Amino acid sequence: MHRKLERRKDFSGRPAGGDVAEIGLIDSALVRLGVSRDCLLEVMLDIRDKRGSVTEAGLLHLAGRLRLNVAEVYEVATSYPAVNYGSTESYRTEADSCGDLVCALLRDVTNSQSYARPGVCRGRCDRASRGDSGRVFDEFRAAGGYSIVEQLRQEPLLKDRILQDIGRGHAVGRAGNFFPVGRKWQSTIAASGKPVVIVNANEGELATFKDRYILESDPHGVLEAALVAALVIGANQIFVYLRDDYVHLHTVLRRAIDDVVASGLADGRQIDLRRSGGAYICGEETALIASLEGRPPRPRERPPYPTEHGYHNRPTLVHNVETFYRLRGIWGAAFEPTVPVTGLLAPDAALFSVSGRVRQPGPKLVHGLPTLAALIDEAGGICDGDELGGIVIGGAAGTIVSAELCHASLQDLLASGLRLGTGSAIVFNRNDDTGWIAARMAGFLARESCGQCSPCRVGTTKMARALSDGSLDNAALDDLSVAMSEASICGLGRSAGKFLARVIHTAPERQR
Amino acid sequence: MSVFEIEVDGRTITAKFGQSVLEAALAAGVDMPHLCACTREGYQPIGTCRTCLVELDGDDELVPACRQSAAPGLKVNSDSVRARRTRRAVVELLASEMSKEATQRHPDGLFHRLVQRVEADASRFGHRPASADVDRKHPAITVDSDACIRCGKCRAACQDVQVNGVIALAGRGDGIHVAFDTGLPMGDSSCVSCGECAQVCPTGALSYSVLSTINAPPPIEHVGETVCPFCSVGCRVDLHVAEDRIVYAEGADGPANHGRLCVKGRFGFSYLRHPDRLTTPLIRRDDAPKVASHNLRGREVLDLFRPASWDEALDHAARGFRSLRESRGGDVLAVLGSAKGTNEAAYVLQKLARTGFGTNHVDHCTRLCASVPPLAEATGFSAVTIPIEQIAQANVALIVGSNPETNHPVAASYMKNAIRRGTKLILIDPYCQSMVRLATLHLQLRPGTDVALLSAMTRLVITEGLYDRQFVNERLEGFDELVQRVVPYTPDVAERICGVPAAMIAEAARMFANAPAAMTFWGMGASQHVHGADNIRATIAFAMVCGQVGRPGAGLHPLRGQNNVQGSCDAGLMPNYFPGYRSLKDTTQRNDFSNRWSAELPEEKGLTVVEIVDAIRCDRIKGLYVVGGNPAMANPDLAATREALARLDHLVVQDIFTTETTAFADVILPAAALAESAGTVTNTDRIIQVIEPALPPPGDAREDWAIVCGMASQLGLPWARMSLEATFNEMAAMVPMLNGFNWRWLKNERCARYPIKAKDPGQGIQPASALTTSHDSLFATDFPRGNRAQLAALDGNRTSELPDGRFPLTLVTGRLREHWHTGSMTRRAAILDALSPEALVHINPKDFERFDLASDRFIRVETRRGSVSVRPLSDRRIQEGVIWLPMSFFEAAANELTISKLDDYTRVPAYKFCAARVVDSR
DSSP states (O other): OOOOOOOOOOOOOOOOTTOOOHHHHHHHHHHHHHHHGGGGGHHHHHHHHHSSOOOHHHHHHHHHHHTTTHHHHHHHHHOGGGTTTOOOOOOOOOOOOOOHHHHHHHSSSSSSGGGTTTOOOOTTTOOOOTTTOOOOOOHHHHTTTTTTHHHHHOOOOOOHHHHOOOOOOOOSSSSSOOOBBBHHHHHHHHEEEEEEEEEEEESSTTTOOOOHHHHHHHHHHHHHHHHHHHHHOOOOOOOOOOOTTTTHHHHHHHHHHHHHHHHHTTTOOEEEEOOOOOOOOGGGGHHHHHOOOOOOOOOOOOSSOOOTTTTTGEEEEEEEOOOOHGGGGGOOOOTTBGGGGGGGSTTTTEEEEESSSSSSSSEEEEEEEOOTTHHHHHSBBOTTTTOEEEESSSTSEEEEEEHHHHOHHHHHHHHOOOOOOOOOEEEETTSSOHHHHHHHHHHHHHHHSSOOHHHHHHHHHHHHHHHHHOOSSSHHHHHHHHHHHHHOOOOOHHHHHHHHHHHHHHOGGGGG | OOOOEEEETEEEEEEETTOOOHHHHHHTTTOOOOOSOOOSTTOOOOOSSSSEEEEEEEEEOOEEETTTTOOOOOEESSSSHHHHHHHHHHHHHTTTSHHHHHHHHHOOSSSHHHHHHOOOTTTTOBBBBBOOOOOOOSSSSEEEEGGGOOOOOOIIIIIIIIOOOOOESSOOOOGOOEEETBBOOGGOOOOOOHHHHHHHHHSSSSEEEGGSSSSOOOOOOOOEEOSSSTTOOOOOOEEETTTTEEEEEEEOOOOTTTTTTOOOHHHHOOGGGGGTTOOOOEEEOOTTOOOOTTOOHHHHHHHHHOOOOHHHHHHHHHHHHHHHHHOOOOGGGEEOOTTTHHHHHHHHHHHIIIIIIIIOEEEEEEGGOOHHHHHHHHHHHOOOOHHHHHHHHOOEEESSOHHHHHSSSHHHHHHHHHHTTTEEEEEESSSOOOGGOOEEEEEEOOTOOOOOOOOOOOOHHHTOSSSHHHHHHHEEEOOHHHHHHHTTHHHHHHHHOOOOHHHHHHHHHHHHHHEEEEEEEEHHHSSSTTTTHHHHHHHHHHHHHOOOSSSBBEEEEEESSSHHHHHHHHHOTTTTTEGEEEEEEEEHHHHHHHHHHSSSOSSSSSOOOOHHHHHHTTSSSEEEEEOOOOOHHSSSHHHHHHHHHHSSSSEEESSSSSOOOGOOOSSSEOOGGGGGOOOEOOOSSSEEEEEOSSOSTTTTTOOHHHHHHHHHHHHOTTTTTTHHHHHHHHHHHHHHGGOOHHHHHHHHHSSEESSSSSSSSSSSOOOGGGGGGGTTTSSSSSSSBSSEOOOOOOOOOOOOOOOSSOEEEEEEEEOOOTTTTTTTTTGGGGHHHHHSSOOEEOOOOOOHTTTTOTTSSSSSEEEEOOOEEEEEEETTTOTTTEEEEEEEGGGGGGTOOOOBOTTTTTTOOOOOEEEEEEEEEE
């Protein structure tokens, strides 16, 4: 018959193999951050910072303190790579080289021992030397920064004008979809509940580092715009949700926030700096919100939109760093020669992250770009001895543009449907294998899929395998592409499907 | 409710506001493909399988029908080329999630049928390699993770519906997977084995172990529906029967459970065909004397008896009672019934006692719960004022001395659903039970100090003016006395008595009083004390002065233990009332029954369960008829109980097993179990449900009511040949709360909640489908006893047996989730016994260390009445100085230890409090 259970559950309250130090750290983190599920990720990242990883005993303790089911906490702990749950190796965020597409293109990354998370693009494809310190509070203030905030506080009616100007200036989101900013703001104002403003600084797209550049150069420009947004839509809570791997920026932003709070400019509004969980999907706005609520970063179906039902069901305005920064132009901020990033304030400016086989990779601010090839000139030209093979535009689900088309008119390319996305441009040479590049791109998408919905979870995995080993025929690839683009919950899977459709379309030689 | 039309695949169907397109389509009979969506109550759309994608007129993108709200005029196409192609590809991708071997292991199931339906090629995208062995470690549920397609249904079942929170979808990307707790094997996790996950799993990744053993089960022959016997919630169960046994059980869509079950209801039915079932009448052998020290059960008992025909056995049984009545009068006869049978069985049994035996000594195990009499005293009504489901409308729920996750798990699931939607829970319990994790406030009082705590809360709402003045003025009597009584109980005084911080007491009182609607529950933790009635009176008084009665979400709900507690009491299986709680003394009432039954009826109220046993010891009772009860295990102080049972001149026991009590019987009558019976049962929510036999009783066993009628026939009673239908109709006529009911109507409706309002004088009954919540909260304007409820006097100062130097610990007894009462059924259900095979005495870790105990070494738990040998379990949920022992294990029967001191009013023994010590047997 049935074997009787030998197991006896332990109710003695002794932490099973628990480490007193870890328990202590959890308790003090809870004191600092508040005993609420919202802080779940932040507490776990805190423990990881200090101890390298979170253990099972720590997780049980945390569940007990927050009165959550163990399974709920386990779900959170295991869905964020940055928590490093149960790992015996400590989690390192400090590494310029990562082994993802750009690194792998440029050097031998087979020995990946030196990477904390092999293959995860760090957004440091430019290998920029850090140390250029950005504009600090006093400098920003002296240049007229935050005066719009003061004005808004004195003249509340000014907010109507700002709203009008945003609409008139056709400000758009810079996360790839160019959604009108004004409509988002109006929508949060119209929705019921106390609004929330979120600065999405979880830049995680493949070979993309423009937001990092903006925050490094002029963090107060972003905070100013976030404060204006909060004042205009009536939010008293601002979150700055920063990519966990951008460790150096945490200090920068911490100080920037402290300075603006100390100045009194943010009075009546709370600004919280929170870290992402080390996954690309954390930048998807509903996943981002879930992460702030202490839940796994899994996007949810829209509608309802976050502008109506976002953070704890409150109307929530999420823009990325570049979107916020460029809004400054609306209230009159302009180019300042000593601060190059302010060039972005010109309406026709575009900021590209150029990487790959160029002499000077890095963020490139351009105006009226004639061809994609011109980006290579901005980046100091192609590397010695290389001949242009093409450019990957728009990140992991982007477009592989051939050398020929790189010399075609960009206007024409855009008119025929090319999407620039977040402006990442990976330059490769004639000897680089576009099939290999496509497989690496697909690999990124598969790795970063949250895994929740079946077309994306299974589809991206099948796609990555098929693009590297040719295991599916074109009819199957076609259906795969349809399933992903038609059936996925969020943009990741949908754009993966479109990416696959382009790959099938542009690689007729694959047909066997 | 507003209804409108939508168009689905060219068909016009009606939909309701709040419905999704999928729900509307399914309700209208359009079988729209879907997978992760479950239309049962409590399931929210998951929306991740993406198989119900449809095209909407005027929308570019495909949308999941499970999440798309139906709206007037919507045009939906689920069968377009685009939707079909996408769906087929998605299903093919899902199919690739299963390993090839797992696909072969599970050739049927919801997912498999979907694959066939959409004409998908299950192998088109390959299969995952086999990676894990099938995990059979859990006794009830088999985990075949290679068959999992990660649809998330089990997670929704565990986290959102049953709110047990064991199953997670852990990890990310391709590595997302079903995990238990922190990734433990299911059998090692905190899984409570409710089986909801296996019921909804579409692939067989989680399945009932019985279905996935090597010996494939026989094909199901029929599905019989019954009501679960294991608590008062009244869940409807589908029993899947083959070859005359239950293969497995699933939740049916009953009014109280909507498809949900708990571990007992799902895995507890194998007792029905346990070899110990009694299949033939037995008569005690002449050479088998009754010995008081006999503590026998199971087959040991059979050696004392010889088989007999029904005629002989009934004759023998009836003759013993007749001769005792003739020689010494009806007053020496007593009847102990059970709350496990049907209303009809209870009704004919009390009728037999009163008309055939001429005695009012008729009682049953509801006496041992005793949570309703104080409510009847206050309101004049012996049932809940408000059903469990109304907790959804309550802002605050107060639970006093009840552990619903263990004892009423399905009710607890509705409570937890409400709490997750924002209802605040105030828990008054000395034990740190599992619902504490959901409680806003847990008042962990010292055992037995409820009155002080509730009095302090009452005092606070009065002194702070938070009480409901209008309600007090218009609807209560005894308020002034109450004010006087609670004067001494300041929060600080209560803190000293109860050990609960004064500030928390105040916070709880304010939260409850200020709530727009607050619901009050209590259980055996309140009632099973020598001052149990006072505990409950104090609870009721607190709720009443706050005006928390008589509105949706505001009312009083005692949580009882057995499936037909309500119905057995309504049917009059009590020594102090006729059916319908009608007075024994009142001449009009007595004449009414006397005329109906054509018999002279005894006038004096009879003895209660424990008093009957005491009366046997002093030879006042000489003959006893036990139907479905097991006093030799259930009563307090078992040594004394056995001694009493051995003294009887004539004992007839009617049961489905040879219980400890049968060892002292003269005649044993084999009965049908509830699942083998027809009739009606009444749940705690006042819902009467009709049941029919799901399978026949084994051997010659007969239904209880039929056996009792057979006995009546032997005694020459005129009503002995009444049909079940006639019995029900007589009961409905005699029991006021059942007025308006009749058998034929009820049988058609399957269930109905009383009281019913007679609109149409003929049938006069609201349909069962109108069991809506709005008018189910009784007493909005007055009480059955009159305009005002009574706040009863109380002191709460009686003690049963305080700890002292020799017996320094307080012993509390209770139940485990897997076992029910004396264990005679659940210990014979193989899975339940495998899940919970042993009685363990729970001890606070500090005491555990102080007494230098070891978890693998047996200790003796001793009281002044007896001792048992058990292993100890260190448990921080128990307070220091308290030990806790489950009552369901014959190997270590907790009632060897308990004290038979009774509450003055309810006559319940103090199961929850006596002095004990532990002795290391080292």
